[in-house]
Amino acid sequence: MSTTEQALKERIKELTCLYEVSSIIVNADIDFIENTLNAIAFSLKKAFQFETETEIFITTETLKIATNSIGNDSVFLSSEIKLFNQTKGKIEAHMSASKYSKNDFLKEEQLLLNSITLKVGSLLERFEIQNNETSLKRQMERADRLGILGEITAGIAHELNTPLANILGFAELLKDDLDQKSKSFEDVDKIIKNAIFSREVVKKLMFFACEMPQEMKRVNLVPHIKNAINLLDATFRKEQVKYIVKIEEEELWLKADPIQLTQIIFNLLINAIYFTPINGLVTIEAKQNTKEIILKICDEGIGFKIEDLDKIFEPFFTTKPIGDGSGLGLSVVHGIVASHKGSISAENNKNKGAIFTVILPKE
Protein backbone atom coordinates (compact mmCIF):
# COMPACT_ATOMS: atom_id res chain seq x y z
CA MET A 1 0.00 0.00 0.00
CA SER A 2 1.32 3.46 -0.83
CA THR A 3 1.75 5.92 2.02
CA THR A 4 -0.93 8.19 0.58
CA GLU A 5 -3.30 5.31 0.47
CA GLN A 6 -2.29 4.33 4.00
CA ALA A 7 -2.80 7.87 5.26
CA LEU A 8 -6.18 8.06 3.57
CA LYS A 9 -7.20 4.80 5.20
CA GLU A 10 -6.25 6.21 8.60
CA ARG A 11 -8.27 9.39 7.98
CA ILE A 12 -11.31 7.31 7.08
CA LYS A 13 -10.93 5.28 10.26
CA GLU A 14 -10.79 8.48 12.30
CA LEU A 15 -13.83 9.97 10.62
CA THR A 16 -15.74 6.72 11.11
CA CYS A 17 -14.82 6.82 14.78
CA LEU A 18 -15.97 10.44 15.16
CA TYR A 19 -19.23 9.59 13.47
CA GLU A 20 -19.76 6.49 15.61
CA VAL A 21 -18.98 8.27 18.85
CA SER A 22 -21.37 11.08 17.92
CA SER A 23 -24.20 8.62 17.43
CA ILE A 24 -23.35 6.76 20.64
CA ILE A 25 -23.52 10.08 22.47
CA VAL A 26 -26.80 11.11 20.88
CA ASN A 27 -28.35 7.86 22.06
CA ALA A 28 -26.66 7.82 25.47
CA ASP A 29 -28.84 7.05 28.47
CA ILE A 30 -27.94 8.47 31.88
CA ASP A 31 -28.73 5.12 33.50
CA PHE A 32 -26.19 3.29 31.38
CA ILE A 33 -23.12 5.52 31.46
CA GLU A 34 -20.82 2.54 31.74
CA ASN A 35 -22.19 0.98 28.54
CA THR A 36 -21.85 4.27 26.72
CA LEU A 37 -18.22 4.74 27.74
CA ASN A 38 -17.49 1.14 26.86
CA ALA A 39 -18.89 1.59 23.38
CA ILE A 40 -16.87 4.78 22.93
CA ALA A 41 -13.68 3.02 24.06
CA PHE A 42 -14.11 0.22 21.52
CA SER A 43 -14.98 2.64 18.76
CA LEU A 44 -11.88 4.68 19.56
CA LYS A 45 -9.67 1.59 19.60
CA LYS A 46 -10.66 0.78 16.01
CA ALA A 47 -9.48 4.19 14.82
CA PHE A 48 -5.87 3.59 15.81
CA GLN A 49 -3.26 2.59 13.27
CA PHE A 50 -2.27 -0.51 15.26
CA GLU A 51 -5.79 -1.13 16.42
CA THR A 52 -5.36 -4.72 17.59
CA GLU A 53 -2.49 -3.70 19.82
CA THR A 54 -3.91 -0.46 21.16
CA GLU A 55 -5.94 -0.52 24.34
CA ILE A 56 -8.17 2.35 25.44
CA PHE A 57 -8.61 3.35 29.08
CA ILE A 58 -11.33 5.72 30.19
CA THR A 59 -11.19 6.88 33.80
CA THR A 60 -13.82 9.09 35.39
CA GLU A 61 -14.49 9.93 39.05
CA THR A 62 -16.64 6.83 39.42
CA LEU A 63 -15.76 4.51 36.55
CA LYS A 64 -12.79 2.73 35.08
CA ILE A 65 -13.26 1.37 31.56
CA ALA A 66 -10.66 -0.59 29.58
CA THR A 67 -10.85 -2.34 26.23
CA ASN A 68 -8.34 -4.83 27.62
CA SER A 69 -5.52 -4.94 30.14
CA ILE A 70 -2.00 -3.91 29.23
CA GLY A 71 1.32 -4.68 30.93
CA ASN A 72 2.95 -2.11 33.16
CA ASP A 73 5.42 -1.20 30.49
CA SER A 74 3.52 0.77 27.90
CA VAL A 75 3.71 3.84 25.72
CA PHE A 76 0.63 5.99 25.64
CA LEU A 77 -1.26 9.08 24.59
CA SER A 78 -3.43 10.82 27.15
CA SER A 79 -6.11 13.47 27.21
CA GLU A 80 -7.89 14.97 30.21
CA ILE A 81 -11.67 14.84 30.57
CA LYS A 82 -12.88 18.23 31.77
CA LEU A 83 -16.27 18.96 33.34
CA PHE A 84 -17.10 22.61 33.87
CA ASN A 85 -13.40 23.42 33.33
CA GLN A 86 -12.22 20.98 35.95
CA THR A 87 -10.29 17.79 35.26
CA LYS A 88 -12.51 14.87 36.18
CA GLY A 89 -10.79 11.99 34.43
CA LYS A 90 -8.84 11.00 31.36
CA ILE A 91 -8.82 8.90 28.23
CA GLU A 92 -5.64 7.07 27.29
CA ALA A 93 -4.48 4.89 24.42
CA HIS A 94 -1.74 2.42 25.34
CA MET A 95 0.56 0.12 23.36
CA SER A 96 3.11 -2.29 24.72
CA ALA A 97 6.53 -0.65 25.13
CA SER A 98 8.29 -3.84 24.14
CA LYS A 99 7.11 -3.46 20.55
CA TYR A 100 6.41 0.23 20.09
CA SER A 101 7.72 3.63 21.03
CA LYS A 102 5.72 6.76 21.59
CA ASN A 103 6.65 7.92 18.06
CA ASP A 104 4.56 5.09 16.65
CA PHE A 105 1.45 7.04 17.53
CA LEU A 106 0.36 9.43 14.78
CA LYS A 107 -0.02 13.14 15.40
CA GLU A 108 -3.62 12.77 14.19
CA GLU A 109 -4.27 10.14 16.81
CA GLN A 110 -3.59 12.60 19.62
CA LEU A 111 -5.93 15.07 17.92
CA LEU A 112 -8.63 12.43 17.58
CA LEU A 113 -8.19 11.45 21.23
CA ASN A 114 -8.55 15.11 22.23
CA SER A 115 -11.71 15.63 20.27
CA ILE A 116 -13.33 12.41 21.58
CA THR A 117 -12.34 13.42 25.12
CA LEU A 118 -14.00 16.80 24.58
CA LYS A 119 -17.19 15.07 23.46
CA VAL A 120 -17.13 12.73 26.46
CA GLY A 121 -16.59 15.72 28.75
CA SER A 122 -19.64 17.54 27.46
CA LEU A 123 -21.70 14.33 27.64
CA LEU A 124 -20.76 13.88 31.30
CA GLU A 125 -21.53 17.56 31.91
CA ARG A 126 -24.97 17.03 30.44
CA PHE A 127 -25.51 14.02 32.73
CA GLU A 128 -24.41 15.95 35.77
CA ILE A 129 -26.81 18.78 35.03
CA GLN A 130 -29.58 16.23 34.50
CA ASN A 131 -28.72 14.54 37.82
CA ASN A 132 -28.77 17.80 39.73
CA GLU A 133 -32.11 18.72 38.24
CA THR A 134 -33.66 15.40 39.24
CA SER A 135 -32.39 15.59 42.78
CA LEU A 136 -33.48 19.22 43.08
CA LYS A 137 -36.93 18.29 41.81
CA ARG A 138 -37.12 15.42 44.30
CA GLN A 139 -36.05 17.72 47.13
CA MET A 140 -38.66 20.28 46.19
CA GLU A 141 -41.37 17.67 45.98
CA ARG A 142 -40.43 16.40 49.41
CA ALA A 143 -40.35 19.91 50.85
CA ASP A 144 -43.75 20.61 49.28
CA ARG A 145 -45.29 17.48 50.71
CA LEU A 146 -43.84 18.10 54.16
CA GLY A 147 -45.03 21.72 53.98
CA ILE A 148 -48.60 20.68 53.18
CA LEU A 149 -48.50 17.98 55.84
CA GLY A 150 -47.26 20.62 58.27
CA GLU A 151 -50.23 22.84 57.57
CA ILE A 152 -52.75 20.01 57.94
CA THR A 153 -51.01 18.84 61.08
CA ALA A 154 -51.03 22.31 62.60
CA GLY A 155 -54.78 22.52 61.97
CA ILE A 156 -55.52 19.15 63.52
CA ALA A 157 -53.27 19.77 66.49
CA HIS A 158 -54.97 23.09 67.21
CA GLU A 159 -58.42 21.60 66.91
CA LEU A 160 -57.55 18.75 69.27
CA ASN A 161 -55.68 20.81 71.81
CA THR A 162 -58.67 22.51 73.39
CA PRO A 163 -61.01 19.48 73.66
CA LEU A 164 -58.11 17.41 75.01
CA ALA A 165 -57.38 20.01 77.67
CA ASN A 166 -61.09 19.92 78.56
CA ILE A 167 -61.18 16.12 78.79
CA LEU A 168 -58.14 16.18 81.02
CA GLY A 169 -59.41 19.04 83.19
CA PHE A 170 -62.91 17.62 83.72
CA ALA A 171 -61.59 14.11 84.31
CA GLU A 172 -59.36 15.46 87.04
CA LEU A 173 -62.28 17.31 88.63
CA LEU A 174 -64.31 14.12 88.47
CA LYS A 175 -61.48 12.13 90.03
CA ASP A 176 -61.43 14.50 93.01
CA ASP A 177 -65.10 13.80 93.62
CA LEU A 178 -64.78 10.05 93.52
CA ASP A 179 -64.09 7.59 96.26
CA GLN A 180 -60.52 6.29 95.81
CA LYS A 181 -61.67 2.70 96.21
CA SER A 182 -64.51 2.82 93.68
CA LYS A 183 -64.34 1.20 90.24
CA SER A 184 -65.11 4.55 88.60
CA PHE A 185 -61.99 6.04 90.18
CA GLU A 186 -59.83 3.55 88.26
CA ASP A 187 -61.77 4.23 85.06
CA VAL A 188 -61.32 7.97 85.35
CA ASP A 189 -57.65 7.37 85.96
CA LYS A 190 -57.46 5.51 82.65
CA ILE A 191 -59.18 8.40 80.90
CA ILE A 192 -56.61 10.76 82.35
CA LYS A 193 -53.67 8.58 81.30
CA ASN A 194 -55.00 8.30 77.75
CA ALA A 195 -55.67 12.01 77.54
CA ILE A 196 -52.10 12.71 78.65
CA PHE A 197 -50.80 10.30 76.01
CA SER A 198 -52.90 12.02 73.33
CA ARG A 199 -51.65 15.39 74.47
CA GLU A 200 -48.08 14.17 73.97
CA VAL A 201 -48.93 13.13 70.40
CA VAL A 202 -50.48 16.54 69.74
CA LYS A 203 -47.40 18.20 71.19
CA LYS A 204 -45.16 16.24 68.83
CA LEU A 205 -47.35 17.19 65.89
CA MET A 206 -47.01 20.81 66.91
CA PHE A 207 -43.23 20.44 66.87
CA PHE A 208 -43.48 19.04 63.36
CA ALA A 209 -45.67 21.95 62.29
CA CYS A 210 -43.12 24.38 63.80
CA GLU A 211 -45.82 25.59 66.19
CA MET A 212 -43.93 25.22 69.44
CA PRO A 213 -42.71 28.27 71.30
CA GLN A 214 -38.96 28.69 71.29
CA GLU A 215 -36.49 30.19 73.62
CA MET A 216 -33.52 31.08 71.48
CA LYS A 217 -30.22 31.51 73.26
CA ARG A 218 -26.51 31.42 72.50
CA VAL A 219 -25.66 27.81 73.29
CA ASN A 220 -22.65 25.55 73.03
CA LEU A 221 -23.62 22.34 71.24
CA VAL A 222 -20.83 20.22 72.76
CA PRO A 223 -22.21 19.85 76.32
CA HIS A 224 -25.68 19.21 74.84
CA ILE A 225 -24.30 16.25 72.92
CA LYS A 226 -22.58 14.96 76.05
CA ASN A 227 -25.77 15.48 78.02
CA ALA A 228 -27.90 13.53 75.52
CA ILE A 229 -25.36 10.71 75.54
CA ASN A 230 -25.38 10.61 79.33
CA LEU A 231 -29.16 10.38 79.34
CA LEU A 232 -28.92 7.46 76.92
CA ASP A 233 -25.97 5.76 78.55
CA ALA A 234 -28.15 3.07 80.10
CA THR A 235 -29.86 2.41 76.76
CA PHE A 236 -26.52 2.12 74.97
CA ARG A 237 -25.41 -0.43 77.54
CA LYS A 238 -28.67 -2.35 77.57
CA GLU A 239 -28.69 -2.68 73.78
CA GLN A 240 -24.94 -3.39 73.77
CA VAL A 241 -24.25 -0.65 71.26
CA LYS A 242 -20.96 1.26 71.36
CA TYR A 243 -20.54 4.91 70.51
CA ILE A 244 -17.78 7.25 69.58
CA VAL A 245 -17.85 11.03 69.72
CA LYS A 246 -15.75 12.91 67.19
CA ILE A 247 -15.62 16.58 68.01
CA GLU A 248 -12.44 18.45 67.33
CA GLU A 249 -13.46 21.65 69.03
CA GLU A 250 -14.45 22.15 72.65
CA GLU A 251 -16.99 24.78 71.82
CA LEU A 252 -19.48 24.98 68.99
CA TRP A 253 -21.66 28.01 69.57
CA LEU A 254 -24.96 28.69 67.88
CA LYS A 255 -28.26 30.39 68.48
CA ALA A 256 -30.87 27.79 69.36
CA ASP A 257 -33.44 26.59 71.83
CA PRO A 258 -31.36 24.44 74.21
CA ILE A 259 -34.15 21.98 75.03
CA GLN A 260 -35.04 21.50 71.38
CA LEU A 261 -31.38 21.03 70.54
CA THR A 262 -31.25 18.13 72.99
CA GLN A 263 -34.45 16.73 71.45
CA ILE A 264 -32.80 16.61 68.03
CA ILE A 265 -29.78 14.68 69.28
CA PHE A 266 -31.87 12.48 71.55
CA ASN A 267 -34.33 11.38 68.86
CA LEU A 268 -31.61 10.69 66.30
CA LEU A 269 -29.61 8.69 68.82
CA ILE A 270 -32.62 6.63 69.93
CA ASN A 271 -33.21 5.57 66.33
CA ALA A 272 -29.51 4.89 65.76
CA ILE A 273 -29.38 2.65 68.83
CA TYR A 274 -32.62 0.89 67.88
CA PHE A 275 -31.39 -0.03 64.41
CA THR A 276 -27.77 -0.87 65.30
CA PRO A 277 -27.08 -4.54 66.05
CA ILE A 278 -25.29 -5.78 69.16
CA ASN A 279 -21.66 -4.60 69.26
CA GLY A 280 -22.38 -2.13 66.47
CA LEU A 281 -21.06 1.42 66.60
CA VAL A 282 -22.85 4.76 66.58
CA THR A 283 -20.71 7.72 65.54
CA ILE A 284 -21.55 11.24 66.63
CA GLU A 285 -19.68 13.98 64.83
CA ALA A 286 -19.92 17.73 65.15
CA LYS A 287 -18.03 20.49 63.41
CA GLN A 288 -18.47 23.99 62.12
CA ASN A 289 -17.81 26.24 59.18
CA THR A 290 -18.01 30.01 59.20
CA LYS A 291 -21.80 30.15 59.14
CA GLU A 292 -23.07 26.76 60.28
CA ILE A 293 -22.84 23.97 62.82
CA ILE A 294 -22.90 20.49 61.34
CA LEU A 295 -24.03 17.47 63.34
CA LYS A 296 -23.66 13.99 61.90
CA ILE A 297 -24.97 10.77 63.38
CA CYS A 298 -24.01 7.51 61.70
CA ASP A 299 -24.97 4.02 62.73
CA GLU A 300 -24.31 0.47 61.62
CA GLY A 301 -27.92 -0.60 61.29
CA ILE A 302 -30.02 -1.63 58.32
CA GLY A 303 -30.10 1.76 56.65
CA PHE A 304 -33.05 2.88 54.51
CA LYS A 305 -34.94 1.40 51.64
CA ILE A 306 -34.66 3.94 48.83
CA GLU A 307 -38.45 4.21 48.54
CA ASP A 308 -38.74 5.01 52.26
CA LEU A 309 -36.21 7.86 52.20
CA ASP A 310 -38.82 10.33 50.97
CA LYS A 311 -41.21 9.48 53.78
CA ILE A 312 -39.20 9.10 56.96
CA PHE A 313 -39.83 12.67 58.15
CA GLU A 314 -43.60 12.42 57.70
CA PRO A 315 -45.62 12.11 60.89
CA PHE A 316 -46.69 8.54 61.69
CA PHE A 317 -44.34 6.96 59.15
CA THR A 318 -42.66 4.03 60.85
CA THR A 319 -41.22 0.70 59.81
CA LYS A 320 -40.97 -0.48 63.39
CA PRO A 321 -43.41 -3.16 64.56
CA ILE A 322 -46.64 -1.93 66.19
CA GLY A 323 -45.94 -0.80 69.71
CA ASP A 324 -42.29 0.00 69.03
CA GLY A 325 -42.67 3.25 67.19
CA SER A 326 -45.14 6.05 66.65
CA GLY A 327 -43.36 7.53 63.63
CA LEU A 328 -43.15 10.92 65.28
CA GLY A 329 -39.49 11.12 66.32
CA LEU A 330 -38.09 12.30 63.00
CA SER A 331 -41.10 14.55 62.43
CA VAL A 332 -40.27 16.34 65.65
CA VAL A 333 -36.62 16.59 64.62
CA HIS A 334 -37.57 17.88 61.19
CA GLY A 335 -39.89 20.49 62.70
CA ILE A 336 -37.27 21.70 65.16
CA VAL A 337 -34.57 21.89 62.50
CA ALA A 338 -36.93 23.77 60.16
CA SER A 339 -37.93 26.26 62.85
CA HIS A 340 -34.21 26.91 63.41
CA LYS A 341 -33.90 27.56 59.65
CA GLY A 342 -31.57 24.60 59.28
CA SER A 343 -31.71 21.48 57.16
CA ILE A 344 -31.64 17.76 57.77
CA SER A 345 -30.86 14.96 55.37
CA ALA A 346 -30.72 11.20 55.58
CA GLU A 347 -28.71 8.83 53.43
CA ASN A 348 -27.34 5.33 53.47
CA ASN A 349 -23.76 4.80 54.48
CA LYS A 350 -21.63 3.12 51.79
CA ASN A 351 -20.95 -0.01 53.82
CA LYS A 352 -23.92 -0.24 56.14
CA GLY A 353 -26.22 1.85 58.23
CA ALA A 354 -27.73 5.30 58.11
CA ILE A 355 -26.27 8.80 58.18
CA PHE A 356 -28.24 11.79 59.41
CA THR A 357 -26.75 15.23 58.77
CA VAL A 358 -28.19 18.25 60.54
CA ILE A 359 -27.01 21.70 59.51
CA LEU A 360 -27.96 24.61 61.75
CA PRO A 361 -27.12 28.25 61.12
CA LYS A 362 -25.02 29.86 63.86
CA GLU A 363 -27.14 33.01 63.92
Ligand SMILES: Nc1ncnc2c1ncn2[C@@H]1O[C@H](COP(=O)(O)OP(=O)(O)O)[C@@H](O)[C@H]1O
Ligand atom coordinates in the same frame (compact mmCIF):
# COMPACT_ATOMS: atom_id res chain seq x y z
N1 LIG B 1 -31.04 5.22 62.09
C1 LIG B 1 -31.98 4.71 61.29
N2 LIG B 1 -31.71 3.63 60.50
C2 LIG B 1 -32.64 3.12 59.68
N3 LIG B 1 -33.89 3.61 59.57
C3 LIG B 1 -34.23 4.68 60.32
C4 LIG B 1 -33.29 5.28 61.21
N4 LIG B 1 -33.91 6.33 61.80
C5 LIG B 1 -35.16 6.36 61.31
N5 LIG B 1 -35.37 5.38 60.42
C6 LIG B 1 -36.61 5.11 59.67
O1 LIG B 1 -37.49 6.21 59.82
C7 LIG B 1 -38.70 5.78 60.41
C8 LIG B 1 -39.30 6.91 61.21
O2 LIG B 1 -38.49 7.21 62.33
P1 LIG B 1 -39.14 8.00 63.55
O3 LIG B 1 -39.84 9.22 63.00
O4 LIG B 1 -38.11 8.23 64.59
O5 LIG B 1 -40.28 7.05 64.07
P2 LIG B 1 -40.15 5.67 64.86
O6 LIG B 1 -38.80 5.65 65.50
O7 LIG B 1 -41.25 5.74 65.84
O8 LIG B 1 -40.36 4.60 63.84
C9 LIG B 1 -38.31 4.53 61.20
O9 LIG B 1 -39.42 3.70 61.47
C10 LIG B 1 -37.32 3.90 60.23
O10 LIG B 1 -37.98 3.27 59.17
Ligand SMILES: [Mg+2]
Ligand atom coordinates in the same frame (compact mmCIF):
# COMPACT_ATOMS: atom_id res chain seq x y z
MG1 LIG C 1 -37.82 7.21 66.47
